[in-house]
Amino acid sequence: MPASNSGQLLRVQLDAAKAFYGIVLTTVLLFWLNQDSISLYCQQKYHQSCELPVLGQSPAWRLGGNLTQALGAARDSFVGSLEQSRTAVAQVDSVALPAPMPVVPVNLEAPHGAPPVVAPKPIAAKVAAPAMAATPTKPAAAVSPNPLPSATVVSLAAGDEVFLVGDSLMQGVAPHLSNSLRKRYQIKSVNLSRQSTGLAYPGFFNWPQTVARTLENSPNIRLMVIFLGPNDPWDMPQGKGKPFLRFKSPEWETAYRQRIDAILDQAREHQVQVIWVGPPNMQKPRLSSAMAYLSGLYQEQVGLYQQHYLSANPVLGYQDDAFSYTLQNSQGKRVKTRVDDGIHFTITGQKLIAEQILSLIAFPGLTVTGH
Template sequence: MLLTTMIILCWLNQDSMRLYCQQKYHRSCELPGLGDNPAWRLGADITRAMGQGRDAFVAELGKRTDGVPPEPVVQLPATVAAVTVMAGAAEAPVYIAPVEVPVLPPPAASQTPVAAPAVSTVAPVPARSINTRQVILEPGDEVFFVGDSLMQGVAPHLANTLLKRFNIKSINLSKQSTGLAYPGFFNWPQTVHETLEAHRNIRLLVVFLGPNDPWDMPESRGKPFLRFKSEAWEALYRQRVQSILEQARQYNARVIWVGPPNMNTPRLSTAMQYLREVYRSEAQQYQQFYLSANDVFGYGADDFSFYMTDETGKKSKIRGDDGIHFTPLGQRLIANKVLTLIDVHQPGLSER
């Protein structure tokens, strides 16, 4: 009975197990001879149908409660752009768009533009003029935090300061072990779209992720994994970065994209350098802000240190023992730097 129960549970939860295996070991985890077997796939179909039924039931309850039908979930496109990263490009601490051009077109002609998800018919918020130094927020605006465990440490400092000092509310959906390489495990572009659609007061996205992404990743079910840093890998990954930036533009929200700092492990640190160039170049194409965490900590191109020395010569620990995450001080340093890029207009107070 125990063996039969285990087999049934594996049959029903095969998609969850497969996605966990992909996220953990970065390779295809299909069981030989079972991956495309209709009888075996039926278990996943049953679980998926049960989930859809549950969602439909909850949506129907909500509709009967407030009388307003919920917005349908929009699936994101999977357009892929083919580009090549320029190795060794200099890393700029902040990119600010020129004032005279309010919006750039999607990425250069050598790339395939990202098809953005459909937007509802709700009237858009009027566009605001672009500030070249800071993101301008007004009373009633909201901030949306996107990222992995790096953001989980930084977001609370930002949220508390924005709320207490400026009465600006925020939405923090940061989730550990997430990124852009495994949307089957957690789909950030889709989550961004659904959140922007549901919260029309969001005027700023702060994005901070990367350490979970420098691995081979699946293109689609049944196809070989794309090798990290290959042309196909980069094209697909850039498309997902572009999707987030494109959606922010459609919903009239600015973006501050934080590039992850150097890591203690050389292999991971080199991967972060590669991803930072992807983030920086895409933020530049969309005239959004890019902030390098390396500059916050005073790291050079290949530097890493667990400690930072202030102007008085005092050394303080800024990185966690794993050489990836941050101490509370390191989190505050990044949060404070992000705050310097935000200006909140408050009625009755003079300009800062």
């Protein structure tokens, strides 16, 4: 083989080796920095600990995860300081400056030795009233002077907002509920529903923490609607290096009830009404049985806080353990309410649940502007 061809082949092999080395190094670096996110995803996907037996406990390996956490905390702190600065500037701008004192002419023709006579002059321009600073405390929920209709359990007034919490079940219902609130009653919504979330894996997404932060930053929220469950009937992690809590065990149930209570505590602290929607029966019997178990926990804890529980089963025409993909409507026709996965809803099913939630809300003093 000519020497030139041999040299070219060697260079090609060296370039390929460098590229391969770069890919391996980049992959290891990404795993090193994102080890916590990968572990949490693995836990939620397979419902068991996914830590590497030896490498996961190595200080050098853990340094990558700690570095990512520190960078995330610094980012959150920086974003928080920017939001505080923007809020402070907005508050300063909202306060009207006092109107300048009007210049009043002096009568120069007063007799000699007499004090000058001030001629009063009316001010033609209107002085704007100083803007009222926003109060940091929440107003009490508006209550109708007359008893609410028997079907309603909560009340909203002008300027109130609704907070929508939940997983993909809520993601389907939320747009219909938000549109009806906005178009009919000019009530705004804060929709933070997010798929694959629940209360069992706070490391992946922490709903109690999100609720606390949202209620603190949104003083106009007067009602919180919660709809979740299908992502929770699994063994639950306790923390790094600890065994998972077995689903339905006394320890699991205690931890889960505490997370329900953490949300309801925030609602009570901020004087927010709650409608907690229990998940309906599912097509698979095992999952359906788990939803019935979780619904019992939701209903019990909500009752202890004197809030309001709504089961989705009657809305979809289910009795006991029954499941159906369809529902007979008022015209006697069967309409499909569940999609083929036996978990989520069709648009018809979403609208039915949204309307049922809406029927529990009274709007005293508000005029309906559309349907």
